[in-house]
Amino acid sequence: MKVRVDMSRCQAYGTCADEAPAVFTLDEWGYAQAVDDELPPEQEAAARRAAAACPARAIALQE
Numbered sequence: 001m002k003v004r005v006d007m008s009r010c011q012a013y014g015t016c017a018d019e020a021p022a023v024f025t026l027d028e029w030g031y032a033q034a035v036d037d038e039l040p041p042e043q044e045a046a047a048r049r050a051a052a053a054c055p056a057r058a059i060a061l062q063e
Ligand code: SF4
Pocket: 005, 009, 010, 011, 012, 013, 014, 015, 016, 017, 030, 031, 032, 053, 054, 055, 056, 057, 058, 059
């Protein structure tokens, strides 16, 4: 699975890093980026939770 944060939508809520700390890091202003574009299978469930929880719908997952 691939993961991407749409920086035009991210509002720096930080929810994604709370839900999936191994998948997302936050920069000094709180904007998210994916640690790696390609997710290992064991992180996919956390990434889905983070995408569902993102208030800005800024996280795109692709199988
Ligand atoms: S939860 Fe969404 S809006 Fe908040 S930092 Fe993560 S990607 Fe950005």
